Amino acid sequence: MFDRTAGSYVVELLKDWDVDHIYGMPGDSINEFMEELRKEEAIRFIQIRHEETGALAASAYSKLTGKIGVCLSIAGPGAVHLQNGLYDAQKDKTPVLAIVGQVSSDLVGTDSFQELKMESLFEEVAVYNRRVQNAEQLPDMLNQAIRTAYAEKGPAVLIVSDDLFGTKIKRDKVLTSSAYATPTIRAHEEDLQDALRLLRASKKPVILAGKGAAHARAEVLAFAEKLKAPLIASFPAKGIIPDDHPHNLGQLGQLGTEPAEQAMKEADLLILAGTAFPYREYLPDDVPAIQIDVDPKVIGKYYPVLVGLVGELAPAAAWLTANLKDKDEGFLLKYQKKRSEWHKTLQDDMASVTEQLQPQHVIAEVQEILERDAVVSLDVGSVTLWSARYLQLTDQQLVVSAWLATMGCGLPGAIAGKLAYPDKQVVSLLGDGGFSMGMQDFVTAVKYRLPMILVIFNNQKIQLIEHEQEEMGNEATQVELANIDFAAFARACGGEGYTAKTRLELKDALAKAKNSRIPVVIDAYVEDSDPPS
Template sequence: MDAQDLDWIKVGHVKDLPEGRVKTVTARTTSICLSHFEGQWAAMDNHCPHQRGPLGEGSIEKGSDGKCWIRCPWHGWDFDPLTGTPPGGHEDSGQKLYPLRIDGDEIYIGLDPEPPHERTVTDVMAETMVNWGVKRVFGMVGHSNLGLADAIRRQVDKGALGYIGIRHEGAAAFAASAYGKLTGKPAACLTIAGPGATNLLTGLWDAKVDRSPVLALTGQVQTQVFGPGAFQDIDLKSAFEAVSKFSQPVLSTSNHAELMSLALKTALVERDVANLIFPDDVQTNPSSREAGKPEGRLGGTGITPSGEDLAKAVEMINAAKRPVIVLGYGAKDVRDKVVALAEKLGAPVLTTFKGKGLIPDTHPLAAGVLGRSGTPIASWFMNEADLIVSLGSSFANHTGIAPYKTIIQVDFERMQLGKFHLVTLPVWGEIGTFCEAIVDQVLKPADAPDQAGELVERWTIWRAEKDLRLSEDGGRGIHSAAVFKALSDLCPPDAIIPVDVGNNTYSFGRYFEPCGQRILMSGYLGSIGFSLPAALGAWSATQDFEEFRGRKVISISGDGGFGQYAMEFTTAVKYGMDITHILLNNSELGKISKEQRSGEWPVWETNLTNPSFAAFARLCGGHGHRVTDPAELKDAIADAIAHNGPSLVEIITDADLV
């Protein structure tokens, strides 16, 4: 091709490369080894044909005959800079050379006009993701997922996908898990082979046990080196077998659109983890297949309980004088129907900890959280109840539903019914359908006590107790009750609140009074470090779904939890995320210290050495404020919430005042 027909791409300036040196440059997407020796300039393919070593990271070496050679930094293969040929004995005839010219002081490489993009296997699969409604990918681009990453990039450039580049793959999995918990839709997490993939596992287990749909896209080594122990080669299918409901390698012969469709259908229907493993060499294989679509692949989700079970439930409810409803996380999407049933009965609504906030504490029938992280109000009403109607609760030990009570349990998963002990009436059906079917048939007996009035009394007692605790001062920091009173007063009613684990979370469950906020947590896994990555996922949902648009994200953790993924604060800064993080810093793994003491163990190795997290937030480019005086709490939290971007309030707290 004549020089005038080439695309001349500027790759640098002559001062960038001294005499006797080589350098890697990129023209469009072509990696080139640029060399400067004996007053001459040359450009060749940057990849050594041996193992694709980067020649531009090598050196110019003179042979015994005085001739100059470019030497590969990996295994010492040599190439003539002007011809690309080796001195002899190599498997390849030589390297491709590129036309080069210097115009003034600027260096240009001549490339053939860019051909149209050839559709690849991963293009088909990325398009299938979009067709199935995937809107967000969290991940890290690396050497064994570059073809897949480029297919995702093309969808991002079209505006069909959003991408968040995280600092640790574990954060990607937690972000995707939180995104699924909030929206019910799967997000994807992208990693390389080996350690990148295994770093996902904790976050994926969180998604699995809390029934959050997630798609894991893991790079893999080339198929030709499977098994014998190549760099970063591990058996990913076995590694992901326990944590995923669906895990398959993507091979050249796979039906790629169908494979992605099955993965996403599994994530959605089973509310579980689906994993696809992408060998490096398969990712860029050409493909002419059409992308997959969900039409004709999904049915309705309503399950109507049997008429016999409905009739029995109505009979039991109408006979009860002190019924209570336990509202669990499994009923999150039909909470309005549950509340309507409670209002018909005048029945107090107790939530599980995972269900905190599904009914506002401002509602006349709200009794707060039941269990270890709960209120004495909820415990009192459970003890007094003559019937418990459990809707979407798994009967976890943390919640502590009394098994000896008369219980109606409704769940759309039959295995959850009476899973840990027998219940009086197990009802298989969708919770919203159950509530709609019985609400017009149930009634409050004329001689039933006024439980709504009792709730007013119990809330008055509990709030007075909380106010008394505000005066407690051990001289080591602020009482957590003061933190969550301030947050209760200032938190926007539509905020999304990811919480961590530890004493800070127990105090949140006990003291924070939700008035419409949506709360996310690592429920069954109880993983420390969840809240900040979850905030990344929640903020992404506010960009992807109209129903969450404009909602503030406020995450909460202790110093131990924040330290797990602290660098993800820079991710929030990079993408301009409107996230406020409330950090309770007691320089201790306080919950573990408490467990050691209660188990008659000596307190050992729970102390933490911390920097100023507020200063850290400012160094990262966000807003940071450190609070040591309770009088400063409200102003500091209000300023952080008002800040348009990532902000952090570090509150020095007393580990014993929880």
């Protein structure tokens, strides 16, 4: 029988779950837990300057690694700040654990200082949302929270009054285990046969692959090659499906390419591979469809499918490939020619000579220094459209707030990327609007010596919103941003900062940044050009 604090059990269980760092900020409703973390060297506490950064970083870490990301906050305001990052994890279906402090257990319900009704606060966002009532429950509820986060691919919230962490408990038997057994899901052969019949009958099949292809890249590429099908990637799958693969026509939708849009309109069979692509207007009007996904809830959710294959993408694609006969490649060749013409147009854009620096020039120069296994953290805004169009990813990992599309995700993603992969290059592409939403945590990257390159597309406005307002026929309103000297800010935080107003200045700054051992901000002043459409 062991007589230890409940908080010490939490630390041991977190290690059992392979948690090696936590994002958070100390405070008066988590101080007992902070004392337990202080004594533990195997779990690194990353002190962020805003809890939103911590939650977004935890979400990004999970997207990059598949492991659970963990964040910590005090009661009241700290808990409120977590919401954006937890919704990002929920919408992008990735496991995160939020340990949230609460006022002392004997004060809960008395409207004490900083007390909020936490269970209600997190009810909509969390896949697991519980308040620990007594210290004896804490270890088992922690296991359940993490297991649920993995099983349901979303954020789990454990609310704990701080005095419970410091309470000693006796455990003479282990009630739960710190383990999650990953299920293996296979599609029914009857459904595979139905899909095969559709594939054999098609003349113009198109594959739309999503982030479900992350662990099925080789199988999806082999499937496309055997089917002689053009391959289109949803934006979260950029880089999972290599941009340089000869079947890849690029992205679809607002972030998409002309060849992808045209091929989709001409398709006589749509294969949705690991994606529940929601933008119906970019999909064919009325063609047969096959959807492959491990989640039965999304089969036919956004497009009426004839055959749903509920199972993992890799074995399903491999089975179909093995049972297919070679198809005619006329449709594919037509779109490979269009693809080549499209890429030449992009290259011409990036090579153009203009008086002012263009967004595509910035991407072209970043491409020159981008290492093949780099992590690219992308913020949300017009920079997303420029990157979707011009950035070429092959073996790099892209992390972005895809479904929630929250501005300010670029810096937290870069912090998470460097903590996940210390030996890899980390590059973040951000707008001036997105970076300024959470720029205070650049000093976090400096504090923990996390080398990264942050490239800010500075047009001194929220350009995407301006574009949307004008497209609606309205006059652009309140989109201009007061300018900040981001390079000076970076230096003030202890990092490196460079200003680039010409392509030569940008090239020189990127060369210095690539060899730097501390975080770098490059403030690239770009012309106010309409985002690609």
